[in-house]
Amino acid sequence: MLADVHGRLLGFDGLAREAAQSFATLLCLNAASAPLRTREADLYPLAVVVLHAADGAALGWLCVLDNQPRALDVAARGALDDAASIARELLERPDERRLALAIAGSGTGVWDRHVPSGEIHYSPGWKALLGYTDDEVGKRIEDAYARVHPDDLDYVQATISAHFDGHTPAYEVEHRLRHKDGHYIWVCSRGKVIERDDAGRPLRMIGTTTDITALRSVSEQLRQNVELLTDLTDEIPGMVFQFRHRPDGTSTFPYVSAGVMDIYGMTAEQISGNAAVLHDRVHPDDLPALLASLDLSASTLHPWRHEFRVQLPGRGILWRQGNAQPKRLADGSVIWHGLVTDVTERKRIEVELQVLATTDFLTQLPNRRHFMQLIEAELGRVQRSLTRSAAILMCDLDHFKAINDRWGHGIGDEALRHFAGILGRAIRRIDFAGRMGGEEFAIVLGDADVSSAVTFARRLQQQLADRPLLLGCERIPLSISIGVATLQANDVSAEAALSRSDSALYRAKQNGRNRIECD
Known part of the structure; x- marks a missing residue:
């Protein structure tokens, strides 16, 4: 009788089926020496052989039964060994067939x-x-x-x-x-x-x-596609990137284009494993805002857009702009795909445009529009403080039309620049001045009252007198009339204070010029 390792009967002779079933039960109980009782007779197991595969795994059992208990002689044992070999082969063949089918397919x-x-x-x-x-x-x-x-x-x-x-x-x-x-x-x-x-x-x-x-073939096509994509991204100005921020706080760049060298002065290999190495390249004043912008994008999954400065060895401070789209992954990481570009030239142009929009081209002082923004801000500080004060002075170059008529507009422009230079050197860091138009200038003195403003005005008149404008050996006389007022907390606008100082200036001109009048 032959059974597999699970006790399933694979073959038996003419013995009653109940004897075979009883034997299977004995195999499971490891009690093969007990007699098997059937309706016709008791059967005794004479020998049980455990069948093993070549790798040692158990395949099943082979058992010899008889109606009388007895010992097997040498010839019978030899026959049993041969039968065991055949049984082992029979048990292994199904696995071989399955393996052959798997290999063929x-x-x-x-x-x-x-x-x-x-x-x-x-x-x-x-x-x-x-x-x-x-x-x-x-x-x-x-x-x-x-x-x-x-x-x-x-x-x-x-x-x-x-x-x-x-x-x-x-x-x-x-x-x-x-x-x-x-x-x-x-x-x-x-x-x-x-x-x-x-x-x-x-x-x-x-x-x-x-x-x-x-x-x-598929692998080669994929390689060609990756190569094409790499070639294309390497030609894009800036750094094309994939940036991943993990829940544990670590960050990596799984992919960056060759533009990383231009943007950060580093190779892809240097930053791929640990994105934090780039922190040393970001301007220290801009790093907190940069990290905060990434945290905000990660939490809201809104597109990331941020401008910041970098400090590159041998290249100085440069401006960068990043744009990327975030996506949350199953493990909680957030991954961005985007582009970082060099916007240094654009920022330079923006600064130049800002200067052009806020600065008087001739004197390089703030123009009227910018000056009014500055004085409104100063008035706000005065109104918010119980102790802060500020004075406003309106200045006018005396007889400026006569200078233009006698020496020409070129010399008139030079006179304006000459006075603007003296004025710029006279004011402090907390003060500011501007050209209001024509030959009129305005000055705001921070933390100043009427008395200190008058002292400043006299000093300014004296400096202008001590430093005349020279045309070759000819001296061009310059003097200024000044009106003084203070910014007051109850002023509804800076224009109100400016109007008071302008009225004082008018009186100075009416009273003989080269004078100082107070509101």
Whole structure:
């Protein structure tokens, strides 16, 4: 009677089925020496053989039953051993058939090499991979190497030699083999030495060969697509990137284009593993805002857009602008895909435009519009403080029309620049001045009252007198009339205070010019 490792009955002679079922139960109970009771007779197990596969795994049991308990003689035991071998083969065949079907369906062929002689046996499936029938492939190792693509032969032989020498646990190599019709297919060959002699020399090696032509084609197409994408992104001005921020706080750049060198002065390899190395390149005044902008984008998943400065060795301070779209991953990470560009030139132009929009071109002082913005801000500070004060002075170059008429507008412009230079050097950091138009200028003195403002006005008149405008050897007389007022907390606007100082200026001009009048 034959049973598999699970106790399922695979074969029995003419004994009653209930005896076989009882035996299966005894096998499970490990009590094969007890008699098996049937309706007709008691049966005794004379011998039980546990059947093992080549790898030691249990396959099942073989049992000899008789109606009388007795011992087996030598001949009977020999017959039992033969029966056990046959039973073992029967139990292994289903697995072999399943393996054969699996191999046949996978596009894989099997080979068995006798290493000393070089003789190789190929399965029909292996031969079919190359378009051959079962009797068209020889067994010589020379024929096997002749089918390998010439460009791959050295690599194949070196890899298999390394395995023969024990340097690798198995043999695996991708290479090309010549098909029967002459073209080459890509294959993956895997194998392992399963038998060595006492000196460790390889005797037998078994392996498989799988057709991977389609896989290589897809892989090659993917490689070409990646290469094309890389070429395209490398041509885009700036740095194309993929940035990942993990829940544990660490960040990486899985991908950056070649533009990273221009943007940060570093290579992709330097920043890929740890994005924090870029923090040293960001201007320290801008780093907190940069990190906060990324945190906000990560929490809201809103697009990231931020401008910041970097400090690059040998290149100084430069402006960068980042734009990216975030996406949350299953593990809680947030990943951005975007672009960082160099906006240094744009920022320079913006500064120039800002200067043009807020600065008087001739004197380089704030123009009227900008001055009014500054004085409104100063009035707000006065209104918010119980102790802060400020004075406003309106100045007018005396007899300016006469200067233009006598020496020309070019000299008139030079006179305006001359006074603006003296004024710029006279005011403090907390003060500011502006050209209001024509020959009129305005000054705001921070933390000043009427008395200190008058003192400043006298000093300004004296400095202008001490530093005349010279045209060759000719001295061009310049003087100024000044009206003084203070910014008051109850002023509804800066224009109100400016109007008071303007009225004081009018009186100074009416009273003889080169004078100071107070509101």
